[in-house]
Amino acid sequence: MHHHVDRERLASFADVLAGELPDTWASDYHSPKHKDDLAELTERIWDLDLVAESLAQHPLRHAAVLTRQDGAQLAILDRYDERDGFLIAAVAPRSLPDEAYSGVPEPNGIALSDDPFLSAELVAGDLLARYDAALAQARYNAAATVHPSQPDRIVLTWQSDGSLAAIQVSDTASGVLTRNGFVHDEQTGIYRLMGNDTFEQARAVREAGRQLSAQGIDVALQHPSGRIAPTAAPPTAPPAPATVRSTTARGR
Structure with missing residues (x-):
């Protein structure tokens, strides 16, 4: 031993x-x-x-x-x-x-x-x-949990851990999202912005929305209920992330 x-x-x-x-x-x-x-x-x-x-x-x-x-x-x-x-x-x-x-x-x-x-x-x-x-x-x-985007509209979907996710985005939108803190998973195509710091998350979403709008791309939020709320600009502050249970070793 x-x-x-x-x-x-x-x-x-x-x-x-x-x-x-x-x-x-x-x-x-x-x-x-x-x-x-x-x-x-x-x-x-x-x-x-x-x-x-x-x-x-x-x-x-x-x-x-x-x-x-x-x-x-x-x-x-x-x-x-x-x-x-x-x-x-x-x-x-x-x-x-x-x-x-x-x-x-x-x-x-x-x-x-x-x-x-x-x-x-x-x-x-x-x-x-x-x-x-x-x-x-x-x-x-x-x-399957992320609502697909369109060429002229990015849909950000709330996740249960407080993050925001987007999928099927254009090359132009991809650059904007990654510059503003979204992490791209090449295996799924998902762009994800964590919600550990809700103030920083809100700032990143606002800035991404401004840059996307300048490119003629709208932003919409996909709420957990499945109802899409169209927004020309993202909200000033996202809701607080859901509490995530922490264990010694995470069982998925």
Whole structure:
């Protein structure tokens, strides 16, 4: 068992594993001093079984994150039992709203030995297959919650976590949205503006609305009820975001 932080052991394992998995993966090590990154990673672990149980008993002190070219991520954690090796878990994309995960089975993580070559075969044949299926369903769900825009009208749809989302926007509108803080998810085509800071969110929406109007593009808000409220300019302040439940390891 390894109860101390062993950077070299974890980082080296992750580097080799990344090179053995199908497709192209990059490995990034998060040391104990990266407390904010580790806290966010804990929230995004997509697991309700083995890894969630481990995190409940052993808070994350360091980790390695593998990132695929399409943005999919896997987290490698220390394993606290009588065997050497690690735990590996899928990471939920931050770009998708919470409701996108409704009804999607968690691609629960698995335990690995300390042999990265054998582990790569296990991950590719088990966890990755379940993760890719869950990602595809979540991305489909996310797109279904966003009202499509039109060439001369951008529709911003409220999400349950207080964010605003748009989809099917023109190249001109895309540039305006991204310059004003909207994050584009290439897999779904969704542009999303978080609502953690409602004052900043309102400012970004107002500025985006002004720039879009100058290009002859109107802005409309899609309320949770499904009724579209046409607006030449966005509201001065969006409603407060819904409270999001926080757990030790987020179950989707």
